[in-house]
Amino acid sequence: METIESLLRDVPLFEGLSPDQLETIAGCGTNVQFAEGELLFKDRDPAECFYVLRHGNVALETFVPTRGSVVIETIEAGEVVGWSWLFAPYRWHFDARALSLVRATSFDGVCLRGKCEDDPKLGYALMSRFAQVMIRRLQWTRLRLLDVYGDGHRS
Amino acid sequence: MIEPAALEDLLGALAAHGFRTVGPTVRDGAIIYDDIESAADLPIGWTDEQEAGRYRLERRDDEARFGYAVGPHSWKQFLLPARIRLWRARRRDDGFVVEQDEPEGTPLALIGVRACELHGIAIQDRVLLEGAHADHDYAARREDAFIVAVNCFQPAATCFCTSMETGPKAEGGYDLALTEILDGDHRLLVEVGTTRGGEVLAGVPNRPAEPADIEAAGAAVQGAVENMGRHVDTTDIRDMLARNLEHDRWNDVASRCLTCGNCTLVCPTCFCTTVEDHTDLAGNAERTREWDSCYSVDYSYIHGGSIRPSSRSRYRQWLTHKFGTWFDQFGSSGCIGCGRCIAWCPVGIDVTEELAAIRATDRPEGAADGDD
Amino acid sequence: MATAADVETTAGPMVPMPFRITKRKRELSDTWTLELEPVGDKRVVPAPGQFTMLYIFGVGEVPISVSGDVDGPLVHTVRAVGAVSRAICESEPGAVVGVRGPFGNTWPVEAALGSDVVIVAGGIGLAPLRPALYAVLRRRGEYGDVALLYGSRTPADLLYRTELGQLRGRFDLQVDVTVDAAESGWQGKVGVVPKLIAGAQFDPDSTVALVCGPEIMMHFAARGLIERGVPTDRIYISMERNMQCGLGHCGHCQLGPTLICRDGPVYRYDEMERLMAVHEL
Numbered sequence: 001m002e003t004i005e006s007l008l009r010d011v012p013l014f015e016g017l018s019p020d021q022l023e024t025i026a027g028c029g030t031n032v033q034f035a036e037g038e039l040l041f042k043d044r045d046p047a048e049c050f051y052v053l054r055h056g057n058v059a060l061e062t063f064v065p066t067r068g069s070v071v072i073e074t075i076e077a078g079e080v081v082g083w084s085w086l087f088a089p090y091r092w093h094f095d096a097r098a099l100s101l102v103r104a105t106s107f108d109g110v111c112l113r114g115k116c117e118d119d120p121k122l123g124y125a126l127m128s129r130f131a132q133v134m135i136r137r138l139q140w141t142r143l144r145l146l147d148v149y150g151d152g153h154r155s
Numbered sequence: 156m157i158e159p160a161a162l163e164d165l166l167g168a169l170a171a172h173g174f175r176t177v178g179p180t181v182r183d184g185a186i187i188y189d190d191i192e193s194a195a196d197l198p199i200g201w202t203d204e205q206e207a208g209r210y211r212l213e214r215r216d217d218e219a220r221f222g223y224a225v226g227p228h229s230w231k232q233f234l235l236p237a238r239i240r241l242w243r244a245r246r247r248d249d250g251f252v253v254e255q256d257e258p259e260g261t262p263l264a265l266i267g268v269r270a271c272e273l274h275g276i277a278i279q280d281r282v283l284l285e286g287a288h289a290d291h292d293y294a295a296r297r298e299d300a301f302i303v304a305v306n307c308f309q310p311a312a313t314c315f316c317t318s319m320e321t322g323p324k325a326e327g328g329y330d331l332a333l334t335e336i337l338d339g340d341h342r343l344l345v346e347v348g349t350t351r352g353g354e355v356l357a358g359v360p361n362r363p364a365e366p367a368d369i370e371a372a373g374a375a376v377q378g379a380v381e382n383m384g385r386h387v388d389t390t391d392i393r394d395m396l397a398r399n400l401e402h403d404r405w406n407d408v409a410s411r412c413l414t415c416g417n418c419t420l421v422c423p424t425c426f427c428t429t430v431e432d433h434t435d436l437a438g439n440a441e442r443t444r445e446w447d448s449c450y451s452v453d454y455s456y457i458h459g460g461s462i463r464p465s466s467r468s469r470y471r472q473w474l475t476h477k478f479g480t481w482f483d484q485f486g487s488s489g490c491i492g493c494g495r496c497i498a499w500c501p502v503g504i505d506v507t508e509e510l511a512a513i514r515a516t517d518r519p520e521g522a523a524d525g526d527d
Numbered sequence: 528m529a530t531a532a533d534v535e536t537t538a539g540p541m542v543p544m545p546f547r548i549t550k551r552k553r554e555l556s557d558t559w560t561l562e563l564e565p566v567g568d569k570r571v572v573p574a575p576g577q578f579t580m581l582y583i584f585g586v587g588e589v590p591i592s593v594s595g596d597v598d599g600p601l602v603h604t605v606r607a608v609g610a611v612s613r614a615i616c617e618s619e620p621g622a623v624v625g626v627r628g629p630f631g632n633t634w635p636v637e638a639a640l641g642s643d644v645v646i647v648a649g650g651i652g653l654a655p656l657r658p659a660l661y662a663v664l665r666r667r668g669e670y671g672d673v674a675l676l677y678g679s680r681t682p683a684d685l686l687y688r689t690e691l692g693q694l695r696g697r698f699d700l701q702v703d704v705t706v707d708a709a710e711s712g713w714q715g716k717v718g719v720v721p722k723l724i725a726g727a728q729f730d731p732d733s734t735v736a737l738v739c740g741p742e743i744m745m746h747f748a749a750r751g752l753i754e755r756g757v758p759t760d761r762i763y764i765s766m767e768r769n770m771q772c773g774l775g776h777c778g779h780c781q782l783g784p785t786l787i788c789r790d791g792p793v794y795r796y797d798e799m800e801r802l803m804a805v806h807e808l
Contacts, residue, residue: 059717071709074716076726099714139747140719144707148741149650149680241541244584250545250566250623251584286789288774291539397784400805427778430771434585442541447778454779457769458608468807476781483784484775 004029004105011052013080013129021122024115028108033101040081040096040104047084047092049109053077056102060094073137074099083130085109156368157343157361159220162194165303165331168358169264172351174301177233178266179226184212186226188233191266198223205311205384205494208503220343221267221335224311225493229423230265230272234296235279238445241292241430246438258292262299268329269307270322271314271491275423276302277328281485282426292444301351304329308337308375312384313494315507319387321491323379331356334372344372385494385507388514389478392488395517396479400471404512409467411502416448418496418504419473424489427454449473474509540774543582543625544569546601551620554604554686558651559616560594563601566623571601573629575636575658576765576793579603580773582625583614590770590788591615592655593629597662601626604654604686630773631792634659635763639735643671645727645757647748649678649720649740653686655765655792656739667699674701674727678720678744681706682713701727720744721751731756738796739765746803749796762796783808 005026008014014022032051034040040051040058051058057076061069072094075081084092086109116123157165169176178191179198186198203223204211215222244253268276280297283290307316307323316322325332330352334344344364347353419425429447434440447454449472455462463469481489490506497505550562565571571579573593581603582588589611595602607613618624636644636659644663648656663670675694679685685704695702703723705716716723720740734757738748745764752762768780768787775789783802785791802808 057716061711067710069711071711071713071717073718074705076716078726140722143719143721143743143747146743147680147707148744149684149707244543244625246584250547251625252545253542253625255539255542283776286775288540288776290774290776291541400808426776428772429777429779430588432582432585432587440585449778449781455769457767462768463807465807472781472808475783480781480784484781484786 004031007054007105008052011080012078013052013133017125021125024119024122025107025112025126028111028115029105030108031103032106033103034098036098036100038098038102040098040102041092043092043095045092047082047090047109049106050080050082050085051096051104051106053079053081054103054105056104057099058102059097059099061097062094069095069097073141080130080133082109083134086113086127086130156364157345157359159218159341159343160194161360162197162220162343164359165355166191166194166266168355169266169301169303171358172264172301172355173262174264175261176264176266178303179221179223181212185210186212186223188226188228188230188265188267194220197221197267202309203311205313205498206503207313207497207505207508208500210498217337218341219335219337221305221333222309222337224307224309224314225269225272225495227421227495227499229421229493229495230268230276231279231423231426233263233265234276234300235283235293235426235428235446238443239292241442241444244440244442251440255291258295262301263296264301264303266303268302268304268325269493270304270325271307271316271319271493272423273302273304273325273328274319274321274491275493278424278481278485278487278489278491279426281487301355302329302331302348304332304348306332306334306372306376307379308335310379310383311494311498313497313505314383314492315385315387315494316492317380317383318385318389318507319488319490319492323383324376334375336368336371336375338371338374342368344368385497385505387478387490387492387507387510389488392510393479393482395514396475399513399518400475402513402516402518404509404516405467405471407512408470408504408509409465411504412466412470413502414450414466414469415501416450417499417501419448419450420446421495421499422477423491423493423495424477429454449476474506477506478510540627541772543580543588543627544571545623546571546626548618548620548622548624549600551618555606555684557608557616558604558606558686560602560604561615561618562595563603563624563626565626571626571629573597573601573658574633575662576634576655577629577631578655578770578773578792579626579628579630580770581605581611581615582627583611583618584623584625586614587611588625588627588771589615590630590773592765594654594657595661597658604651604657606651628773630770630788632790634662634737634765634793635735636662639663640666640669641671641733642761643729643734644673645676645724645729645734645736645752646674647676647720647724647736647738647740647752649744649748650680650684651686652738652740652744652765653677656737657687659737664700671733672701672729673699674703674729676703676720676723676727678705678707678723678740681708682715703727719747721747724748724751724755729755734761736762738762742767742803749800759797759800760795763793764796764799765792766794766799767792 060072283293304325329348332346477489545566546563594604607616770780770788775786780787
């Protein structure tokens with residue numbers, strides 16, 4: 001049986017963290033499972049955790065009247081779901097739905113926020129890593145904003 | 156050596172050898188290239204006075220036949236005509252059949268080709284003949300063309316062939332080369348470049364050249380070297396342009412350039428063409444090809460828009476191609492230093508000045524490419 | 528058949544050869560795949576990555592990438608975006624069109640032997656890559672891991688859907704697909720194609736990547752590959768400019784020091800990166 005700490009070592013997001021820091025983060029983690037269709041979290045609810053996906057896919061969705069649930073982005077195994085726990089007002093902005101059976105490790109954001117307050121080094125390390133995730137998603141979102149396939153480049 | 160009057164015999168000999176003779180003649184206030192039937196059609200006693208955005212014919216005080224620099228025409232008018240039909244197609248039950256057009260059979264004799272223009276023809280040869288595919292029409296026109304070169308003795312103020320190492324003396328690529336000598340007796344030194352050049356000369360009254368003739372011809376050409384109107388520093392020019400694609404000067408010149416494309420039309424090496432497809436009511440189709448210019452917005456059009464919508468990018472394309480990327484694409488410079496683009500620019504943009512301005516504030520590396 | 532024979536004896540590379548459309552299949556609302564056979568016996572034998580100039584009688588001519596197996600009939604996938612491409616898409620089987628070419632260079636499928644191959648396609652950019660995929664699959668045993676990563680605008684814009692489904696069933700090929708936007712009901716991934724690169728299995732030290740799509744998508748894909756550790760000189764992209772003659776004679780497809788129709792369309796990313804950064808080059 002793998003410990004959460006050893007799982008964390010394989011997550012690219014946590015690359016470069018010290019064993020102490022990994023131990024601290026692992027201390028806030030629990031393994032969880034979601035059935036296909038189940039929500040990991042719901043828009044506007046308090047954001048008190050984040051997930052590292054070990055298996056399965058998750059869709060970030062929003063509900064649009066007359067269109068139903070619209071998928072904003074999908075997140076695959078190995079990636080992180082959720083950063084709202086780190087930033088005020090600590091509420092989710094989208095729904096996260098399991099597209100298949102999902103196995104993940106959930107981390108207690110409230111607990112981690114407290115530890116970051118006490119240990120600015122850990123706080124900086126986590127903040128810069130989550131900023132990296134956000135930047136990448138932002139760049140990808142910008143690329144989608146360009147709608148590059150929209151007007152028929154390449155024939 | 157031949158007398159000026161023997162130019163008539165030269166034209167006659169060329170006609171007798173089956174050539175269509177084209178050469179310089181005065182029309183609409185300029186010396187252009189067109190069919191000449193008699194030596195009297197030559198611009199006898201005329202010269203051209205040129206500056207940026209300026210071209211005027213002036214009377215000479217002698218009877219020189221070739222006493223000018225270059226006019227708005229170049230030999231591409233004949234070798235790569237402004238508009239040709241490539242082929243015609245007729246519908247048939249099983250689709251269509253295409254008939255390729257052949258250029259008319261009469262070979263050309265080009266009379267009065269300057270050294271820079273010989274280089275211009277050689278540059279177009281590299282583009283249109285010496286790649287993986289030869290252009291069918293150009294090859295046919297070029298193949299048998301007889302070239303009578305004329306060494307320069309009176310460059311214009313817009314000339315810079317010495318910078319581009321293309322003149323003023325013809326060093327090869329001709330059948331016959333003339334040097335007009337006005338010092339003392341008016342006479343022309345004839346150099347023979349090919350066997351058929353010699354055969355044509357045999358039909359023209361001539362005498363062997365004396366050392367004094369050769370010395371006078373050399374002095375005439377040397378005079379052209381010394382009176383060269385403009386200069387370009389070509390040191391490292393390809394890389395110098397490649398690293399200055401974001402230079403402020405492009406904005407400056409864009410504020411003056413009308414993107415009219417005159418420079419590309421008068422340039423002896425500009426080779427760009429576009430094709431048009433046409434149909435008639437009888438169900439026939441044809442494709443024509445005509446000169447195009449990189450100054451038009453449509454030139455770089457792909458679905459979705461033009462690659463170079465701004466005049467800044469279009470001027471930059473032309474200048475960097477001519478002096479820089481031409482080396483990458485075809486192994487030589489695309490400029491022959493004839494100065495036509497300077498004289499015929501309606502707003503007097505001077506390539507030598509633009510190149511000097513870029514070099515004056517040459518940036519070792521282009522603008523930093525930032526993110527976000 | 529006098530037609531093709533007549534043409535063959537005199538045809539220069541500027542003269543279209545008559546080809547008959549033998550099959551036509553609708554791929555998307557505005558995109559069709561055509562199979563063409565020569566009216567005479569003059570066959571066209573393209574290599575993966577090459578294009579031809581397709582001519583519609585009296586209408587005009589456009590460059591279209593070869594999208595089929597180079598060993599079979601001539602296959603083109605055409606998106607109707609202008610007068611000529613629309614006329615091509617509207618041509619019924621039996622109609623005769625003109626073909627010049629093939630022109631351009633090829634995807635480095637030979638040079639990639641022994642390496643992992645990552646094919647990254649965006650939108651209709653999958654069409655010019657399909658012959659390369661076929662070439663790799665034909666000699667599958669001589670390559671390492673092979674991945675096809677494909678992104679399109681929406682699920683309805685995915686090219687060759689049935690075929691993608693079949694390819695997914697292969698154990699020796701990773702097929703991963705994403706779309707920029709989807710309504711509910713789409714079970715696949717939503718996000719840009721560079722994102723698939725992070726999840727694909729290949730050894731960056733021994734990988735050749737072939738990328739085709741809109742220029743900006745290729746740029747992002749190359750960044751994703753570089754982040755994974757693929758050297759820039761092992762990333763190949765296919766460039767698009769205004770190609771008219773196919774011979775390097777007309778000048779329109781210039782991109783700085785290169786003529787796309789003559790030297791390209793396939794380039795190593797390290798050769799193009801600096802040029803792509805210059806606006807309006």
